Amino acid sequence: MTNPRRTLIGLAAVAIGVGTLLVVINGEHNIHRGAYAALALGTGWGFIGTGLYAASRRPRSNVGLLMIAVGFAGLLKALAFSNDSVIFTIGSLGELLIYALLVHLLLSFPSGRLDSRLDRVLVAIAYFNSTVVQLAAFLLNDPQQGCVQCPANPLLIDHADTAAGVLSAVQLDIAIAVLGAVVASLYRRWRDSSDSQRRSFAPVLAVGGLTFVLLMASLIVEQAGLSSGIDDGLTLALFGTLACLPFAFLTGLLRFRFSQVEAVSSLVARLGGGVGRGSLRDALAEALGDPEVELAYWVPNLDAYVDSAGRPIQLDPAPKGKIATVIEHEGRRVGAIVHDAELAEERDLVQAVGATAALTLENERLDAELRAHVDELRASRARIITAGYAERQRLERDLHDGAQQRLMALGINLRLARDLVTSDTQEAAALLDASLRELTQATRELRELARGIHPAVLTDRGLDAALNGLAGRSPVPVELVQTLDERLPSSVESAVYFVVAEALTNVARYAKAQTVRVTVVRSNGQVDVQVSDDGVGGADPAQGSGLRGLSDRVAALDGRLDLTSPDGDGTTVRASIPCG
Amino acid sequence: VLAVWIWEEPWARITAMGTTVLIVDDHPSFRASARRMLEAHGYVVVGEAADGSSAIAAVGELQPEVVLLDIRLPDLDGFRVAERLAVNGASPAIVLTSSRDRSDFGYEIDASPAHGFIPKSELSAEAITLLIR
Numbered sequence A: 001m002t003n004p005r006r007t008l009i010g011l012a013a014v015a016i017g018v019g020t021l022l023v024v025i026n027g028e029h030n031i032h033r034g035a036y037a038a039l040a041l042g043t044g045w046g047f048i049g050t051g052l053y054a055a056s057r058r059p060r061s062n063v064g065l066l067m068i069a070v071g072f073a074g075l076l077k078a079l080a081f082s083n084d085s086v087i088f089t090i091g092s093l094g095e096l097l098i099y100a101l102l103v104h105l106l107l108s109f110p111s112g113r114l115d116s117r118l119d120r121v122l123v124a125i126a127y128f129n130s131t132v133v134q135l136a137a138f139l140l141n142d143p144q145q146g147c148v149q150c151p152a153n154p155l156l157i158d159h160a161d162t163a164a165g166v167l168s169a170v171q172l173d174i175a176i177a178v179l180g181a182v183v184a185s186l187y188r189r190w191r192d193s194s195d196s197q198r199r200s201f202a203p204v205l206a207v208g209g210l211t212f213v214l215l216m217a218s219l220i221v222e223q224a225g226l227s228s229g230i231d232d233g234l235t236l237a238l239f240g241t242l243a244c245l246p247f248a249f250l251t252g253l254l255r256f257r258f259s260q261v262e263a264v265s266s267l268v269a270r271l272g273g274g275v276g277r278g279s280l281r282d283a284l285a286e287a288l289g290d291p292e293v294e295l296a297y298w299v300p301n302l303d304a305y306v307d308s309a310g311r312p313i314q315l316d317p318a319p320k321g322k323i324a325t326v327i328e329h330e331g332r333r334v335g336a337i338v339h340d341a342e343l344a345e346e347r348d349l350v351q352a353v354g355a356t357a358a359l360t361l362e363n364e365r366l367d368a369e370l371r372a373h374v375d376e377l378r379a380s381r382a383r384i385i386t387a388g389y390a391e392r393q394r395l396e397r398d399l400h401d402g403a404q405q406r407l408m409a410l411g412i413n414l415r416l417a418r419d420l421v422t423s424d425t426q427e428a429a430a431l432l433d434a435s436l437r438e439l440t441q442a443t444r445e446l447r448e449l450a451r452g453i454h455p456a457v458l459t460d461r462g463l464d465a466a467l468n469g470l471a472g473r474s475p476v477p478v479e480l481v482q483t484l485d486e487r488l489p490s491s492v493e494s495a496v497y498f499v500v501a502e503a504l505t506n507v508a509r510y511a512k513a514q515t516v517r518v519t520v521v522r523s524n525g526q527v528d529v530q531v532s533d534d535g536v537g538g539a540d541p542a543q544g545s546g547l548r549g550l551s552d553r554v555a556a557l558d559g560r561l562d563l564t565s566p567d568g569d570g571t572t573v574r575a576s577i578p579c580g
Numbered sequence B: 001v002l003a004v005w006i007w008e009e010p011w012a013r014i015t016a017m018g019t020t021v022l023i024v025d026d027h028p029s030f031r032a033s034a035r036r037m038l039e040a041h042g043y044v045v046v047g048e049a050a051d052g053s054s055a056i057a058a059v060g061e062l063q064p065e066v067v068l069l070d071i072r073l074p075d076l077d078g079f080r081v082a083e084r085l086a087v088n089g090a091s092p093a094i095v096l097t098s099s100r101d102r103s104d105f106g107y108e109i110d111a112s113p114a115h116g117f118i119p120k121s122e123l124s125a126e127a128i129t130l131l132i133r
Helices: A003-026 A033-057 A063-081 A085-093 A097-108 A117-140 A161-192 A195-224 A228-272 A279-288 A341-420 A425-453 A456-461 A463-473 A490-511 A545-555 B002-016 B028-040 B052-062 B078-087 B125-132
Strands: A294-299 A304-306 A322-329 A332-340 A478-482 A516-523 A526-533 A560-564 A572-578 B020-024 B044-049 B066-070 B093-098 B116-119
Touching: A003 A033, A003 A063, A033 A063, A033 A228, A063 A085, A063 A097, A063 A228, A085 A117, A097 A117, A097 A161, A097 A195, A117 A161, A161 A195, A195 A228, A228 A279, A228 A341, A279 A294, A279 A332, A279 A341, A294 A341, A304 A341, A322 A341, A332 A341, A341 A425, A341 A545, A341 B028, A425 B028, A456 A463, A456 A490, A463 A478, A463 A490, A463 A516, A490 A516, A490 A526, A490 A545, A490 A572, A545 A560, A545 A572, B020 B028, B020 B052, B028 B044, B028 B066, B028 B125, B044 B052, B052 B066, B052 B078, B066 B078, B066 B125, B078 B093, B093 B125, B116 B125
Parallel strands: A478 A516, B020 B044, B020 B066, B066 B093, B093 B116
Antiparallel strands: A294 A304, A294 A332, A322 A332, A516 A526, A526 A572, A560 A572
């Protein structure tokens, strides 16, 4: 609510209040004029004033607005003291509205939202009973029939006594039942609150609950038709509690502010004493009054949040019913507090608590980052070892299925040729020819295999020559945009070579590309490799152990490997490897 | 030594003459060499199979007297094939072979219902003839 609006509401409250005062003082059909006037003004202005304060403190919450509405409804109710029949009827018609609004206000305090379905149903019935049913009763009956000096009811259509009697009885029964349920709901709220929540709930729940109990009692008295003395006494007591209620809300709100300050200062004290791993979360949970609070630590390298164990957490979007408040330290994001969405109203508190905890959070963040790296290292080390064994298995199989088989066949052929060399020279010559073919094949296969293990050209003549060799053997035309003439550490050279080799193999297998461009650049202490094709794209980095193995190989050198492969728009493999 | 050689060589040729063989191996170049070698020594190669299950089917169909059976096959290995053939009641003489050594297979060769094992590096028609005699 903006400032001018608040001023406007304040002015309206003063004007209507003064009018109400005049109406009540001049009301001729009333015995306790003075007391009622004071109570009506006290209640009305009290609620409006407190409501304005609440609305300014917590602009996103409905609580302030509801309190203002209750205040105006209190003033409206006092119009029933008027001598004028129209004003009197407006006041009488609206006299129950304040109770419906109070039911709404109390059930939604302090969040301003009705959380349970039961609460929403109760509020709906209360509004219905105090408006629609009230109007129906006014159409059929003059509720102030017993009041001699009361003005006439201009809404009256027809005196239907039986129907009106039934309607009033039903309205009363509904009101009593709703009030009973509301008191029970408030009790449950009290029972389920934490100690710190109770501190701010206590005044509101106590005075509000008492108000409803008194109202219920006076309705029961009215229904039972007991003496008007008891009724009057109850009504006065009810007005008294009503007048106290805004101050109960004020106390509650102040205590709430106070408990925020308290929360932050006790957090400061706890952090000052030093906290172990994980207990920062507990300290924040206590400070925020949200036992489910979670901490997320920002890891810039991974461009992601992780939990205290170093596992990645998804915060965009935040989990259902949760909000993530980002915490910064010296202008850098250090993490986020993942808290109940209800705390959205207390963003100030969360920010204050977060700022208090930022330094500790930064320390824990470094801890979590380290843990995430250690986990990743452990996993990639295991993968590298597994890949090593798999590679040896593959080599054994390739040797066995390839060159070895050919050499076996060669041996059989040669033995047979030796047997036939004198008796059937022609057949022996044919066998020797076949043997030579097998030998050529076996040699070629061994060379391929050796190059797969480690290309000799890379060791002897460096990346440029080795990449040229790769390009020459690729079935898809390769454009070597730029490579490196200089020699690099052999681990870096082989990583670059195998990134390009694997990428080219994948292009040939899957990409359906026309050309591939390969670029190798050294700058800023690192080597950047890029292999892009103009093929069909859509490659899945999770698929295929080849890329995964390469990624580990690159990560072992503190580098990183990325794959971009939009559907229908080619594939680009990029690797950056630090190189002193 | 010469006498033994003179005696043994014609004998081997005579006993091998007309003996039917099925060659089971997943490497075409090996099958081709084996076929040439066996046929040069009088065997009749009635069929070739590239894996275990087609080997079992071929034995049922062709009823060879000898099966030259590679141990490493893409589906069932040679030991399993030999067991199935023994259970099926087909009774060709089974000669296991492999590019590996006997020692690479531990006790499995002795436990197998096959007639015996010849490493590929020593494979010859004579060795087969001696084994199935």
